[in-house]
Amino acid sequence: MESIQVIIIGAGPGGTSAAIRLAQNGFKVALIDRAMPVGSKNLSGGVLWGNDLAEILPEWQEEAPIERHIINKKVGFLSNDDSTVLDFNFNEWNSKPYNGVSILRAKFDDWLASKASEAGVAVLSGITIDSLIIENDQIKGVRQGNEELRADIVILAEGANPRLMLKHGLSFKGQKQFKRKDMMLGIKEVLTIDQKLLEERFLLEKDQGIAGEFVLGNIPGGIKAGGFFYTNKSTISLGVVIHLDSFPEDKASSAQHRTYKVQEYFKNHPYISRLIKDSTSIEYGAKLIPEMPIDRFPNFYGNGYLIVGDAAGFVFSNGIVIQGMNYAIKSGILAADTIIEANGNYSATKLAMYQKKLSNSYILKDFKKFKNVKKMTKNSKLFEIYPKAINTGFKEVFNTNGKSKNHAYKVILKSFKNSGMGFLSLLKDSSKIRRI
Amino acid sequence: MEVINFDIKNKIGVTSWETDSHENAHIVVNGNICKNCPHHLCIAGCPTECFKFYENEMVFQYEDCVECGTCDIMCDQGAVSWNNPRGTYGVKYSQG
Ligand SMILES: Cc1cc2nc3c(=O)[nH]c(=O)nc-3n(C[C@H](O)[C@H](O)[C@H](O)COP(=O)(O)OP(=O)(O)OC[C@H]3O[C@@H](n4cnc5c(N)ncnc54)[C@H](O)[C@@H]3O)c2cc1C
Ligand code: SF4
Ligand code: SF4
Numbered sequence: 001m002e003s004i005q006v007i008i009i010g011a012g013p014g015g016t017s018a019a020i021r022l023a024q025n026g027f028k029v030a031l032i033d034r035a036m037p038v039g040s041k042n043l044s045g046g047v048l049w050g051n052d053l054a055e056i057l058p059e060w061q062e063e064a065p066i067e068r069h070i071i072n073k074k075v076g077f078l079s080n081d082d083s084t085v086l087d088f089n090f091n092e093w094n095s096k097p098y099n100g101v102s103i104l105r106a107k108f109d110d111w112l113a114s115k116a117s118e119a120g121v122a123v124l125s126g127i128t129i130d131s132l133i134i135e136n137d138q139i140k141g142v143r144q145g146n147e148e149l150r151a152d153i154v155i156l157a158e159g160a161n162p163r164l165m166l167k168h169g170l171s172f173k174g175q176k177q178f179k180r181k182d183m184m185l186g187i188k189e190v191l192t193i194d195q196k197l198l199e200e201r202f203l204l205e206k207d208q209g210i211a212g213e214f215v216l217g218n219i220p221g222g223i224k225a226g227g228f229f230y231t232n233k234s235t236i237s238l239g240v241v242i243h244l245d246s247f248p249e250d251k252a253s254s255a256q257h258r259t260y261k262v263q264e265y266f267k268n269h270p271y272i273s274r275l276i277k278d279s280t281s282i283e284y285g286a287k288l289i290p291e292m293p294i295d296r297f298p299n300f301y302g303n304g305y306l307i308v309g310d311a312a313g314f315v316f317s318n319g320i321v322i323q324g325m326n327y328a329i330k331s332g333i334l335a336a337d338t339i340i341e342a343n344g345n346y347s348a349t350k351l352a353m354y355q356k357k358l359s360n361s362y363i364l365k366d367f368k369k370f371k372n373v374k375k376m377t378k379n380s381k382l383f384e385i386y387p388k389a390i391n392t393g394f395k396e397v398f399n400t401n402g403k404s405k406n407h408a409y410k411v412i413l414k415s416f417k418n419s420g421m422g423f424l425s426l427l428k429d430s431s432k433i434r435r436i
Numbered sequence: 437m438e439v440i441n442f443d444i445k446n447k448i449g450v451t452s453w454e455t456d457s458h459e460n461a462h463i464v465v466n467g468n469i470c471k472n473c474p475h476h477l478c479i480a481g482c483p484t485e486c487f488k489f490y491e492n493e494m495v496f497q498y499e500d501c502v503e504c505g506t507c508d509i510m511c512d513q514g515a516v517s518w519n520n521p522r523g524t525y526g527v528k529y530s531q532g
Contacts, residue, residue, distance in 0.1 A: 036524040041503065043532045105532030126524040144523070161505035163520055178509050180477075185506050187483050190531040235531070244509060247480045254476035259506070260447075260483045264439040283531045284451050286483035286504040 004030045004122070006339060007142055007151040009129050009164065011038045013048075014309025014328030015157030016112045020056045021336035023119035030149065031116055032142070036126030039109030042159075043188055043285045045228050045237055045322060047211050048108075049100040052329040057115060061096055065107040067232035068209025069098035072202075076214040076271065078227070082391035083271040085212075094208065102209050102230045102237065104190070132168050132305075138346075139304035153304055153346040155335055157328075160288040160310040165298065170307070172296045180245040181378075182292035184317070187263045188239030191279035195234035201275065202231055213321055214272075217387025219265050221257050222246060224383045227266040228322070229275065236276060240266050241289060241322060243378070259286075289322065290315045291377075294367045300358060301351040306335040316366055318373045327363055334358060389419040444485050448500055456525040461498040462518070463507070469515035470494035477510035502527045 006022055008015045011033035019031040035041035047070055053060045071093045076085035093099045117123050133141040133148060141150035158164055160183075165171045171178075202210050214227040224243040229236055240262045247257055266272055290313045297313040300306065308314075309328030316323045338354040339346075358364045376382060393415030397408045456462070463486075470476070471492060478487045484500040487507065494515075503526055508518040520526075 034520055034523050035528075039532060040528045040530070041526070043529060046532075106529045107532075109532070128520045128523040161503070161508075163518070177512075180509055183506075183509050185481065185483065185504060237531075244481060244506065247477055247510075249475040249477065251474070251476050254480040255489075257480045258444070258485070259481055260444045260485070261439050261442060264442050268439060281447065282450050283529060284448050284502075285527065285529055285532070286502050286506070288505050288509075 004028050004149065004151045006030070006153055006155065007032065007149060008155040008157055009142065010157035010159055010309075010311070011035075011113050011116075011123065011125070012042055012109060012157060012159055012309060012328060013112065013325045014311075014332040015155060016109070016116050017053070017056060017329040017332035018155050018157065018308060018336045019116045019121045020119050021333050022339060023116065023121045024056065025336070025340050027339070028122075029120075030122045030124060030151070031113070032124045032127050032129060033113075034126070034128040037110050038113040038123065038125045039106045042105040042109050043186070043287045044103075044105050044325060045186075045188065045230055045239065046105060046325065047100045047102050047230055048325045049323055050326045051097045052326050052333065054097065055333055061098060061101070063111075064101075065103065065111050067102040067104060068204070068207055069093070070100040070102065070211045070230075071204075071208045072210045074210065074212040076212065077217060077387035077390045078214050078266075078269050078271060079217040079388040079391045081270055082395065083269070084387075084390045084394050085271065100211065102211070102232050104232060104235075104237070129164060132164055134168065137303055139302070152344070153306070153339060155332075156305060156307045156311050157309050157332065158311045160290050160315075162311040165307070165311060170298060170302065170305070172292070172298045182290065182296060183244050184289040184291050185242045185244055185259055185286060186239060186289050186322075187242070187259060187286045188237060188284075189263070189281050190232075190283040191236045191238055191276055192282050193234060193236060193276070193279040197278065198231060198234060198236070204231065214266075215382060215387055216240070216262070216266060217383055217385075218269055219262055219383070221248065221253065222380065222384065223257060223262060224378075224380060225262045225266075226317075227272070229272070235282070236279060238267065238272075238276065239263065241317065243291070246380075289317065289324070291317060293375075294364075294371060301338075301348060301354045303348045304346050306338060306351060306354055308332045308335045314363060314367075316370065318370065318377055330361060330363055331358065334361060334363075385416075385419045389416045392419075444483075445500075448484050451502070452528045452530065453499065454525050454528055455499050456521055460522060460525070462503070462521040462526065463496070463498050463501060464517045465494060465496040466515045466517075467494040467496070469513050473513050473515070478507040478516065481506040481510040
């Protein structure tokens with residue numbers, strides 16, 4: 001293990017993409033992950049959107065363990081028993097390069113790590129890094145127990161629960177713990193179902209898949225959450241994303257509310273329960289999802305280190321989509337490019353180049369542009385009022401009840417008004433929604 | 437709805453773990469602090485119900501933990517000390 005130039009902590013899509021790019025440019029890289037095999041600690045919804053991986057693996061859509069390519073997207077509003085679901089079909093999504101593919105992380109991450117090995121990366125799995133070696137304000141390597149491994153620079157790709165960053169004060173303002181308002185919890189199950197039944201039920205031909213995302217207006221106690229399902233080959237990934245700051249801070253509520261019950265409310269909604277009928281749960285898991293606004297991101301670089309992916313806060317969610325893997329891959333590649341161009345000078349001053357690369361890429365542009373959307377997902381009306389108002393409104397439009405019909409938009413507006421939403425705040429919100 | 441009395445422990449049987457010994461538990465909870473906790477948010481937050489408040493005592497068991505980190509965030513009272521499990525130990529997803 002002599003003369004390692006770059007140590008990367010975390011073999012998720014962020015760390016492994018950085019490793020591949022570096023190895024392709026002749027760097028000696030150690031990629032370290034606490035899971036054995038790689039991927040067995042990781043969990044996503046998960047649809048990998050976009051084609052960033054092609055920058056390092058042009059043929060990835062041919063080789064990767066892809067479950068299905070997404071041709072149909074549903075966006076829905078669920079209230080207690082009712083639902084309004086928009087159904088988007090884009091024929092272009094049916095041809096390569098696919099716009100989005102469903103994947104399962106245990107298989108996908110292991111495959112990506114095997115690509116890193118092929119490129120010459122030393123992949124060390126089953127090792128939890130306990131601490132960083134910091135000398136003269138510069139990160140020099142990593143420690144596990146009594147053992148040390150040194151390198152010229154370290155990439156932190158620890159994911160959403162970055163213990164090393166928290167421990168060494170590299171998080172936002174050196175905080176040792178995240179705030180509830182800055183994190184969501186994702187809970188996910190994998191449900192197995194007969195493949196033919198799945199394809200018939202979801203109107204899919206071979207290898208085609210669906211991504212469904214929902215605003216949940218049916219969770220009691222004011223708890224804010226979204227739900228998702230994605231079709232795999234012969235399983236369905238189904239889960240919820242819960243705002244941790246929406247739990248009331250008192251013992252009586254805590255005796256009653258549970259994050260895992262949110263998943264049950266989602267599964268038991270009539271729209272969803274019909275779709276997952278005759279399926280069986282084969283895995284249950286949970287993971288954090290960063291939700292901090294751009295002004296609470298950590299510094300992305302410092303003397304001897306760069307931060308990529310979830311650890312840097314790069315997850316985009318607006319109550320309707322969750323995207324993180326593409327940002328992880330892209331930031332991993334940009335971190336690698338920074339190291340390549342830094343020419344052996346890994347001082348913070350030189351590494352500031354990484355910030356510039358992030359700003360010029362879609363990553364920081366997205367987070368800047370959608371700053372207000374993040375606030376929108378904290379708006380309780382999105383969860384408590386909109387789903388019900390939309391569903392009640394459309395029900396009145398479509399119900400044949402012996403009364404004379406009214407213009408649809410009037411009915412929907414009335415339904416919003418009845419739910420206590422003033423016209424002005426509706427306008428204010430809709431100007432935010434337009435940015436989604 | 438049947439959700440009210442739903443028992444999560446019946447569900448997590450499908451997930452796999454490689455459980456480390458008690459002295460290597462990756463999360464330690466200082467139950468004395470819990471007695472005066474104003475909110476018990478760890479209980480509401482944990483997706484596998486590792487926290488239970490029973491006869492004025494916090495009972496924590498790390499075995500069913502999926503290492504999400506939620507309890508560390510829910511607890512603003514300083515009772516949770518959170519570490520990654522030792523390498524290879526802990527939850528092991530086969531799907532993810
Ligand atoms: C329920 C849910 C649904 C999601 N759905 C989607 C989706 O559909 N599409 C999408 O794009 N994104 C989705 N995301 C977000 C996505 O999972 C993340 O953005 C993505 O995994 C981030 O990649 P990463 O490489 O930064 O971190 P991770 O994938 O989390 O990888 C971090 C790695 O670091 C390792 N590690 C951590 N600490 C140490 C240590 N001290 N020593 C050694 N190894 C360590 C871990 O084992 C892990 O392998 C979802 C997330 C959740 C929770
Ligand atoms: S939130 Fe913290 S102090 Fe309160 S009960 Fe839970 S672990 Fe104990
Ligand atoms: S890390 Fe997550 S699963 Fe583990 S005890 Fe804490 S809240 Fe529960």
